[in-house]
Amino acid sequence: MKRNTEKYHQILEAAVKVFAEQGFNHSTVAQVAKKAGVADGTIYLYFKNKDDILIQFYHYKTRLVFERFRQAVKKGRTAEQKLLNLVRTHLAEFQKDINMAIVYQAEIHQHRRLAQDVIKEMSKMYREIITEVVEIGQQQGHIRRNLYVGLVMRFIIGAVDEVINAWIHARGSYDLVSMADPLVELFISGIGVADRQ
Amino acid sequence: MKRNTEKYHQILEAAVKVFAEQGFNHSTVAQVAKKAGVADGTIYLYFKNKDDILIQFYHYKTRLVFERFRQAVKKGRTAEQKLLNLVRTHLAEFQKDINMAIVYQAEIHQHRRLAQDVIKEMSKMYREIITEVVEIGQQQGHIRRNLYVGLVMRFIIGAVDEVINAWIHARGSYDLVSMADPLVELFISGIGVADRQ
Amino acid sequence: MKRNTEKYHQILEAAVKVFAEQGFNHSTVAQVAKKAGVADGTIYLYFKNKDDILIQFYHYKTRLVFERFRQAVKKGRTAEQKLLNLVRTHLAEFQKDINMAIVYQAEIHQHRRLAQDVIKEMSKMYREIITEVVEIGQQQGHIRRNLYVGLVMRFIIGAVDEVINAWIHARGSYDLVSMADPLVELFISGIGVADRQ
């Protein structure tokens, strides 16, 4: 079960393409093998089973992406800048590779065990970042104090996910990253008028 | 292909339970039949095939739920009340039957064609409602004018969906509807301080 | 198991159409019932099972047709006229109803037990007729004496059947009966020159 070899990544990339095209359930190991240019049996030298391909992909991608998220947040100074960097990076990472986006958003969610993991990990990381952003914002006087961070996190993840989903269903026909700024603006100001109270 | 008979609903209900427990892909028609107390073949008197069960469920539930959404919105006077009624009803409908919630949120999305439909229909209905709410709110002076309704819609749907997902993954262990008010408060005011600019 | 009622014949006719269109094996009892305008279950009041429909059709048709063959033969005076009448009638009967022809020629033959019967009955009747024709012809001095009637019978049945098959496969696009005279001419004179020896 060698990982991080060339063939391992070759299979992973092929798998993402195949899964994105046909959906995980309708993809066969043979199709992945063919796309990767290896024999069917070879898959099993690198992955425990078909599910494991999705799981590996998820962990690999998550690690990669989350690290970038953290760095993006670090670069922001104010809470708003941090949040903006986070959302921009999130959208940019998914815009980079629509197949990856499809598999991440759609295919992984059908996978019971994996979906749990995704939500947990995504939540965990987002919670960390959002917690930090909110705290800093509160210290800097830009973020309200009476917030339930758990809900804020859902609120942000949910909106970002949905924006990505809409973009996927539009087959990536517009610039996803350009949604970041207006979206963050909504997160911060809401849809109400500022002096509404 | 008789619909709206007693047996039709009997099978539909059994299917939702089975799909919620095991996931659509890991459920067999035989299991649904058994749970419904009918013979395997009987399923095919009411549904074209296994997929059709999910499709029928989706259309049936969507029609039902959307009508309730519309009525809830109608009852609100101000934009905020309308929005609140929408979100409360949405969460309440899903809280009522966690199996339905699971199938609706998770299983349907793995179905390529159906997922498209869900997103389209959900978007269409939400767009109608949100457009109305936003317009009324703008007339009443409670909602900002510089908003892109398409994005607002994603923002709201996304957040609500994610809140439901989180509740599902917590196995319905808390009161979902109680999330409605703080969520709407976030939609309207955002996380920023009101006089931030 | 009432036979010779109106509904019995109604079902038989519907069955022949359905079997001719789709083949016996790919036809369903439900299709026959629908075409006959009766309920599925009704079929079983008149026929033991699906096979029995084919069997009944065969016996019914055979009785009918063979009687006509015999009469046609009776009307001929010389052996040649008798043979001509037989072949003309045979081709005419099948030309009358191509669906019947299809079922008789193609569908019945796939039915092991029935095929046996068909061949036996057809042989028996043809043998009777051909024997008669040959004997009369020999008495009249028009038919050779050194003939093996069994083979002559095969020779004639085979050729007639094949001519019908060709016509069926051409979708009845030409006049089948016009084949009778040249065919009988071949039976009598063969393809060789008369004084060849």
Next chain:
Amino acid sequence: MKRNTEKYHQILEAAVKVFAEQGFNHSTVAQVAKKAGVADGTIYLYFKNKDDILIQFYHYKTRLVFERFRQAVKKGRTAEQKLLNLVRTHLAEFQKDINMAIVYQAEIHQHRRLAQDVIKEMSKMYREIITEVVEIGQQQGHIRRNLYVGLVMRFIIGAVDEVINAWIHARGSYDLVSMADPLVELFISGIGVADRQ
């Protein structure tokens, strides 16, 4: 979909036996697999589906047999000798393997598409050969000039087929090839007396 491997022929042979015994429709893929000594799934490595087994068999056998027919005809000098060689070879080939004969004569004909093909190919080949035989015979002065080759072909194919069918239904209990000479004699001289005109 490897063809011409050992296993391919192994399955084909098993299939012919099973189909001959039980008929194509009443045979199951599992039975064929068992008889061939392979797993059910293995069938599908060599054949697209159950139908394809029959189709492959037909094409394989037809190619083989037709080649032999052509060679047999080539060896004859006079038209009569050519015809005799053709019929002898035809009967001999089918006598060699009664299972093959059964499947070829009976099972293939129930298969709509295949039946069409069989008749077309058989006709085409027979037409070629018979056309040649008739032309040569006419040049040599042994075959009449006023013949419609299409009908002569049907006449011969039909008779030969029927002779084979009768033999099959008699379970191969007599020598089929011995029918060739009297049959050809009938083709050439007919049943009439030579000086009848």
Next chain:
DNA sequence: GATGAATGAGAATTCATTCAT
């Protein structure tokens, strides 16, 4: 390590037949 032929468990679906109404 790599292959890919072979496996066989598993599932969807069909449809002849029954039988309560």
Next chain:
DNA sequence: AATGAATGAATTCTCATTCAT
């Protein structure tokens, strides 16, 4: 007699996984 909903046995076909080479 007629109906047609319900049955469930039967069968095809798929495909993840294994293992001899």
